[in-house]
Amino acid sequence: MLNTLWLAFFVVASLSGLYQWIFLHDPEVFSRIVLSLFDMAELSVELMILLFGTLTLWLGFLRIAEAAGLVDMLGRWLSPLFSRLMPEVPPGHPALGLITLNFAANGLGLDNAATPIGLRAMKELQTLNPRPDTASNAQILFLVLNASSLTLLPVTIFMYRAQQGAPDPTMVFLPILLATSASTVAGLLSVAFMQRLKLYDPVVLMWLGGLVLILGTFMAVLATLSSAAIAATSSLLGNLTLFGIIMIFLLAGARKKIAVYECFVEGAKDGFEVSRNLLPYLVAMLCAIGVLRASGALDVALDGIRWAVQAFGLDGRFVDALPTALVKPFSGSAARAMLIETMQHFGPDSFPALVAATIQGSTETTFYVLAVYFGAVSIQRARHAVGCALIADLAGITAAIAACYWFFG
Numbered sequence: 001m002l003n004t005l006w007l008a009f010f011v012v013a014s015l016s017g018l019y020q021w022i023f024l025h026d027p028e029v030f031s032r033i034v035l036s037l038f039d040m041a042e043l044s045v046e047l048m049i050l051l052f053g054t055l056t057l058w059l060g061f062l063r064i065a066e067a068a069g070l071v072d073m074l075g076r077w078l079s080p081l082f083s084r085l086m087p088e089v090p091p092g093h094p095a096l097g098l099i100t101l102n103f104a105a106n107g108l109g110l111d112n113a114a115t116p117i118g119l120r121a122m123k124e125l126q127t128l129n130p131r132p133d134t135a136s137n138a139q140i141l142f143l144v145l146n147a148s149s150l151t152l153l154p155v156t157i158f159m160y161r162a163q164q165g166a167p168d169p170t171m172v173f174l175p176i177l178l179a180t181s182a183s184t185v186a187g188l189l190s191v192a193f194m195q196r197l198k199l200y201d202p203v204v205l206m207w208l209g210g211l212v213l214i215l216g217t218f219m220a221v222l223a224t225l226s227s228a229a230i231a232a233t234s235s236l237l238g239n240l241t242l243f244g245i246i247m248i249f250l251l252a253g254a255r256k257k258i259a260v261y262e263c264f265v266e267g268a269k270d271g272f273e274v275s276r277n278l279l280p281y282l283v284a285m286l287c288a289i290g291v292l293r294a295s296g297a298l299d300v301a302l303d304g305i306r307w308a309v310q311a312f313g314l315d316g317r318f319v320d321a322l323p324t325a326l327v328k329p330f331s332g333s334a335a336r337a338m339l340i341e342t343m344q345h346f347g348p349d350s351f352p353a354l355v356a357a358t359i360q361g362s363t364e365t366t367f368y369v370l371a372v373y374f375g376a377v378s379i380q381r382a383r384h385a386v387g388c389a390l391i392a393d394l395a396g397i398t399a400a401i402a403a404c405y406w407f408f409g
Contacts, residue, residue, distance in 0.1 A: 009288035016295035040290035056271030058116035063267020068252035071097035086138040095124035126377040134381040148187035148392040149364035166348035175403035179362035183396030281375025321355035329366040362396035
């Protein structure tokens with residue numbers, strides 16, 4: 001699937017470039033396409049350098065957590081649930097604890113912490129994979145849920161809105177929470193359908209019902225707070241949780257009489273190896289995305305969507321926010337740029353800007369996650385991972401638009 005998609009990006013970019021040249025008389029289009037290849041290759045190296053520092057830091061702390069038995073403990077707690085969702089993963093396997101930490105970090109908006117934890121989880125799942133070049137069922141479920149990115153505290157979105165002068169940066173909080181929840185549910189259901197998972201199992205229903213209850217309570221409590229209180233709570237809770245996790249790791253290691261410094265250094269050494277292995281996959285995916293953007297293909301898609309919406313007589317205000325939605329599965333940096341551009345052009349509290357901000361917080365960058373997570377363990381055959389992740393994306397984008405019409409329409 002990834003092979004087909006990667007080739008399709010270049011084919012579509014070529015056709016779009018020919019259209020721009022022949023029919024729109026733009027001879028510079030191929031110059032922009034070629035330039036984008038070099039720009040994306042440079043960006044890949046910059047991303048790898050950033051990942052190198054982050055991976056080195058968190059893999060060091062994770063080694064302490066593993067030595068202290070914290071990862072094994074989380075795995076034992078979640079064995080009843082994951083033995084049903086991931087039947088090929090043995091109860092108490094280290095991957096289960098790492099998956100839990102990854103989901104917790106994503107939920108709190110701690111992207112820098114979530115990525116290295118997720119990569120370690122993927123590597124642990126790879127040790128159980130009978131076909132190393134093909135994604136296993138457990139790896140696909142983990143990746144799709146990771147790409148759907150259930151985010152309870154979208155602090156970065158608040159920051160973007162505040163930077164653009166929004167008087168109430170947190171007003172998109174509840175719409176984002178609804179959209180990201182819809183994305184995660186759609187991702188889980190699509191994978192469950194493809195893998196024939198029994199979600200009606202009493203244990204699964206108990207866990208999922210408990211999460212829904214906690215999420216509902218959390219939303220109800222936040223709905224009673226002022227925007228300033230929500231912003232303060234979000235910032236405090238996110239940073240406190242991040243540093244609290246680090247301290248729990250260190251104190252648990254000290255309690256087990258582990259040489260925490262030496263253990264940290266030993267785990268941090270893996271950061272270079274993982275980062276180096278990621279570079280070819282990042283270059284391949286980002287360069288394909290770059291030529292697609294430079295060729296004007298995304299603009300053509302947007303014009304087509306606008307025409308279709310108007311043909312059905314529907315309200316088309318949301319179409320101006322779709323550039324963020326169209327590039328979000330491919331490039332997080334491009335989606336951020338589109339979001340900021342929309343806020344600058346229409347105003348941070350305009351309807352298109354509110355929709356774009358909600359879309360930005362609804363899902364993760366799907367193809368970046370595919371490239372990084374599968375690239376870290378050299379998986380080339382993604383099976384149904386791409387389709388299920390895109391279903392989650394579509395659900396998140398649709399829910400984001402619907403929620404904004406509900407809250408702001």
